[in-house]
Amino acid sequence: MRGREDSEAVAEYDPQMIEAKWQKRWEEQRAFEADTESARSKYYLLEMLPYPSGTLHMGHMRNYTIGDAVARYKRMRGFNVLHPMGWDAFGLPAENAAIKHGTDPHVWTSRNIAEFKRALRRFGFSYDWRREISTCDPEYYGWNQWFFLRMLEKGLAYRKLSRVNWCPECATVLANEQVVNGYCWRHEDTQVEAKEIEQWFLKITQYADALLDDMAQLEGGWPERVLVMQRNWIGKSYGAKVRFAVAAASGGAGAEGDAIEVFTTRIDTIYGASAVILAPEHPLIPKLVAGVAGRGAIEAQLARLRQKIVRPIELATAEKEGIFIGRFAINPFSGASLPIWVANFVVMEYGSGAVMCVPAHDQRDFEFAEKYRLPKPIVVQPVSGQPLTPATLDAPYTDYGRLVNSGPYSGLSSEQAIERMTADAKAKGFGEPHTTYRLRDWGISRQRYWGTPIPVLYCERCGLVPVPDEQLPVLLPPNVRITGMGQSPLANVPEFVNTTCARCGGPARRETDTMDTFIDSSWYFYRYTDPHNSRAPFDFETVRYWFPIDQYVGGIVHAILHLLYSRFFCKVMRDLGLVDHSEPVKRLFNQGTVLKGGTAMSKSTGNIVAGEDMARQYGCDTGRLYTLFAAPPEKDLEWSEQGIEGCSRFLHRLFRLFARHAERLRGVAVGNPRPAELASATEKEKALLRKAHQTLRRITHDFEARWHFNTSVALIMELANELQSKEPLEQDASPGVVKEVLELLTLMLAPMAPHLAEELWEMLGHAGGLVAAPWPQFQEQLAKEEQIEVVIQINGRVRGKMLVEPGLGEEELYGRAVTDPRIAQLIASQRVVKKIVVRDKLVNVVVG
RNA sequence: GCCCGGGUGGCGGAAUGGCAGACGCUGGGGACUUAAAAUCCCUUGCCCCGAUCGGGGCGUGUGGGUUCGACUCCCACCCCGGGCACCA
Structure with missing residues (x-):
């Protein structure tokens, strides 16, 4: 409990209140809704859609925090940002829950989605929720079936008896990609068995060369190791x-x-x-x-x-x-x-x-x-x-x-x-x-219930008959008994299996296998652009506007499976005339894993820190700041309670800094001195502006080129430290300049701790939201140092330092260095062999 | 075995040819307090010399090299992590 006896105490940072307030405000403003428009450049930023496991942990949070920081930054840079979210909702856990507790997968899944979504919304990520999709929704998986039928027409989907990888634990077939060293990718200690079964396959091998050749388009934008892994996997x-x-x-x-x-x-x-x-x-x-x-x-x-x-x-x-x-x-x-x-x-x-x-x-x-x-x-x-x-x-x-x-x-x-x-x-x-090629065709049949039904019939007279488009979607029947034993649960549902042939009207059986869930995630990002289209999976022109995805952020686990399938789907769609490009993702970023006690945070091991618990204790801005600060985004991150305390302390300190000055600065006009006025600025003013603009230059660089948000956070901390060290700020610094610097700090903080940044922005007297504010303009003039510390070395060892004005000539620099009394003394009896002068940096006198 | 990535204080990390250790954590000291928490200030790689100010040396996995100068570039090796693996 924080005491409030002191009547002079300034307001304290209350993340719960602030975060709720701004989330509500953003929703009212529809701040993150993006629509096709030509005035601004588009930017499609995507994070891999999660399996709604019910518990959002710090691994998820890291993924979305990185994405959200970039989305918010790009919005401030004036881009029309598409940033959607959805659910990879089909899959085994729902079915396993059904086997174990008898819960209906539909019910179980929608409950989990609701739970996960609530947790996700608590973090204030800047998603356009109107575009939310769920892969177990018939409006979505019906299009899986539609794609399957198109592939069937093109000879890209076929059926054959084949030896398959069978996981006894999943009681289903696995794709080659889902077998890890002979073990099931989901059950690390279950050996995969060989079994002969009639299977549906997609002819990904027909695209082997295209998948290989088009990697040229991905060089530079994708991590090299992902390309290497895919290249090895294709194994030409x-x-x-x-x-x-x-x-x-x-x-x-x-x-x-x-x-x-x-x-x-x-x-x-x-x-x-x-x-x-x-x-x-x-x-x-x-x-x-x-x-x-x-x-x-x-x-x-x-x-x-x-x-x-x-x-x-x-x-x-x-x-x-x-x-x-x-x-x-x-x-x-x-x-x-x-x-x-x-x-x-x-x-x-x-x-x-x-x-x-x-x-x-x-x-x-x-x-x-x-x-x-x-x-x-x-x-x-x-x-x-x-x-x-x-x-x-x-x-x-x-x-x-x-x-x-x-x-x-x-x-x-x-x-x-x-x-x-x-x-x-x-x-x-x-x-x-x-x-x-090492690459095999993609076996997609799964003897499971909770997936997309494969839309074909077997007629006694006509043989294999595709379900006509107008009969799509083939719906998953409700209330199916799932035991996990033997063949597909759908085979035990007579009202599903028994139907009439679409061709001759005679008796026919439905296919009872469902599709691999990787089908769902192979094209979901197209659906986001046009999520409610009932006539087509998406609109050509709308996709043309938004694609390719400018930046995709997700875990390395999907380096082969999801990303190879997605690339394959894109090429098939192109050949079907549905899209006009060959690669769906321009840039890919793989964030590192979040560890706790040295092992990955994951639901299956129970080794998690729940996002909501963290948000309740510290506020989500603190969590965001910590996940960005604790390690560069591509590296693994060890969760540290002390580390997050440190970030929490920083945000409280920042809030107090603003609270001390906000009142008097609210009505003040921002002082952004022109070069002429800068001459008359005080030392303190110049120092503050200089630090602020140097920070701006480096953070902009971090966002544009480096993606090292850990240093961005460190820079914000440095700037705050600088301000604090210059207290009292009302002395020797005009309110206009102080306000300018505080505003710059707020704007730079906005992508990383957006709720607090909004609050600070408002405290400074702004009525309009920060989400729409433009990224500040860097000014070289203000960032420039008046005096630079130049190192003086003798034989490569630092022996002195001097303060000089920047841009000094080499002769002049050397001259000043050797007249430094200490240096002069040290080289007095020596012969100067070589003079090295690097402008604005150092002088090295080589003696021998 | 092959292919990537990595090895920096007590810890997470910063610095990509120019002062190694920014920023944060931890530890130590102090202020405030009846006291504690919170907060604020100082300090925190190792070793040595020095009465203090200060000065010197060592130090980025190991060994070599290039360079006036190397955490950074080159060669060899060791260790850790990841991917692939009887792929013909």
Whole structure:
């Protein structure tokens, strides 16, 4: 409790009162509503939409505080700022709650949204709430279905039986992107299993090259590491396909005339191949082993190998294991007969499911050959250094070099050989250039309830029938029993499943799988521009006005999943003629994680500081200031109760500073002295104006170029300290100048602690709101130092300092430095070897 | 293994070729108070010399280099964090 006995005590900073007051005011003013207009430049600022978990914690808060500071700054700079917010509302937690407590996902989710939104509004972020969207709203997910149908028409959505990643905990399929080292991305200790299921896929691979090439547009605007991660994920690799003919078997086995197709990026090493190795699921294997002697034993071992690969986690670390299956293949270049092996390290999903084994020039092949005593012929020699010999080869040589023992290709460089051998393979018909990708098509079927129903029917007569557009949205039926067991919950709802064929009117079944929720977040930012459009997902012209997103702010977790899918969707939309651009996001910023006790703040671990608790105790401006101050935005931030106390103290101090002077300054006109008047200004006035404008220059730079808001906050603190150190301000400083400096401080504080800034602005006598105030104009003249401290060094060590007027010539500076008595004394008996003079900075006298 | 990012006081961090440690936290001392809280003032990298004013040395993970001058640039290494990983 703060005592109020002292009758002279000035008003105290009351964040609760101030924050409620200004939030109400902003709402009445519709201060953050943005509409398409041509008069001003637009600025689309977006933060990643949250999953409404019910509790807003400091991790969320940091994300939105950074975004809000920039949004408010850009508004002050005169931009027409679009700053929306919505809910990524579909997903497993709602369903899990239904399984656990029997709550309806609709009810559970809307309750959480209400809760989260209330917490969010408590922070006064400058969102245009009219544009709020929720992905579980039929008005939204109906357009997911609409996009799906467009993709189906274009052949971009298709269905196939495929081996999928199955999480037993989620009881659903996961996309490749959702598997982390063989474990579920949501359940860190649940291993993903392999399962064969009919799935819907989106042909993201068709856009692999576009996704790669268009990254050129993102260079500079996106963090390099995100681009690297996406590039790796797409995993484009140039090479060649080469077919090895299967040699006739002695025991009358099959597959003669068949060839094993191998993908390699190093065709130049092909003369060094000592085996051909197949993936355990390779389709040719049964035929190959059909009549081989000892077939029973081989098949038993094969079965064991196949067992192993069920667990992808073991793939990375597992020992290489293989079996020779008793057959041979012919190296088309050398004519050599190579044993055919099956091994666990060759994966069917990549390349052609078969490799040539070149032990001397590949790490894996080397290890494999060591274990199974395969020969290691050397066919590439390093260009310089010791030549390789079989005796000394204790590691593979994997770099490019010069070919040896390679028939007609010996003597060529690897680069030349790759080109020529690929061409020759093509000419002779046993190979051709080939590019392969690591990227797989995006499996989007989920055997779950709380997602977008996939809008297709299965008719006994017509087969697969898309739901016609006019029947969209296909609504999620209410009151579905969710057990988490077995197939999609929708399959148990007869009134949903049983329908009539849109084509023939006969009986049909609905698809019961729902879409991956990453579909929802792949295009939501377009909907913000036109959130209530009932005829189209959005209006072309409106999107054209607002897009691309000028700045996107969010966590690094989404570097691949969300951001790659979004880029893919954008390209599909472009090809559908819905948008006129290829990349949705111009600039991306990944803020660091908020930690508590060294680990990330997250709902799932319960390791959180609730935003509302913090706001209740200190006020949200304090929280904002702290999250901006405690670390540069891209770095992780450790939550510190003492740190936030410090920020709270600062804002109270700032308030008192203003409260002391506001009364007498209210009616005063701002004194913004012109150069002529500056001459007659007092030292104190000049010092205050100088500090204020130096601060303005640096904070503007922080917002425009650096995004280091921690230093912006520090600068505001410095300016406040300067003012405080010049108390009493009414002495030797005109009210006009003091007011000018206080106003500058307020304007600069506005993006970071907006409620308090508004209050201070009002205290200074302004009727109009600060949200609409323009960012102040920096004045070089006022920021300029009259005297600069120049360092005097002798042999690079600081030995003295002097005050000089700025812009002094080098001769003059040096002259003054060496006449400094102390310096003169120190160099008296020495010979000056070199004179270094940096204007306005230092003089370095090198003596020897 | 490969590819990024990072290593600065007791702590978060500042300084991107020119006075290392801005700003904040913590600690210490003082003022106010009956007392405490709050607030305000001083102080706070380490070591040494000096009676005080003051002066000197060391110091940005380690070792080398470039430079009049290096936290900053270059080379090598160590450690921490992240991403990718039998990808042929």
